[in-house]
Amino acid sequence: MKRHTLNGNTLTLLDENARAIMALSRITATGLENRELAIAEYWDGNALVPVEGTAYIVFMHGRIRGTPGCGGLWGAYSLFEQRVRLNGTAILAGWCPQPAMVQMKRVTAALGGDRLVEHEPHRTVLRDLQGAVRIVLRPY
Numbered sequence: 001m002k003r004h005t006l007n008g009n010t011l012t013l014l015d016e017n018a019r020a021i022m023a024l025s026r027i028t029a030t031g032l033e034n035r036e037l038a039i040a041e042y043w044d045g046n047a048l049v050p051v052e053g054t055a056y057i058v059f060m061h062g063r064i065r066g067t068p069g070c071g072g073l074w075g076a077y078s079l080f081e082q083r084v085r086l087n088g089t090a091i092l093a094g095w096c097p098q099p100a101m102v103q104m105k106r107v108t109a110a111l112g113g114d115r116l117v118e119h120e121p122h123r124t125v126l127r128d129l130q131g132a133v134r135i136v137l138r139p140y
Helices: 098-111
Strands: 004-007 010-014 020-025 036-043 048-050 056-060 063-067 072-080 083-091 113-120 123-127 133-139
Touching: 036 098, 056 072, 072 098, 083 098, 098 133
Parallel strands: none
Antiparallel strands: 004 010, 010 020, 036 048, 036 056, 036 133, 056 063, 063 072, 072 083, 083 113, 113 123, 123 133
């Protein structure tokens, strides 16, 4: 007896009487969501600057995770059309050199609040509500 069915992108697990007990759907990348994006540039208070080291962010199911280059990045987001509201924090669990610590704080600040989302061919730009670019994201 079959204990599952596959219909398109949905896998349904069945009990011994062929009744559905759990359905799983494939996660697909759309816009900002469900993909790992490199944080390429951030607003340092004066200008856009390139990220030193590896920094990335993932938007999935209303939660963000990643790293601003040192430590972890955790928080929540809500997305409505071309606007995202971010509430994230950096978490440090070990030693971080001073320049990386400064970057961590600035990247986290640049990600915070309401942002307008602009998708371009090779990057995604997050702007503040006055139109200034705060974060530049690139696909991995």
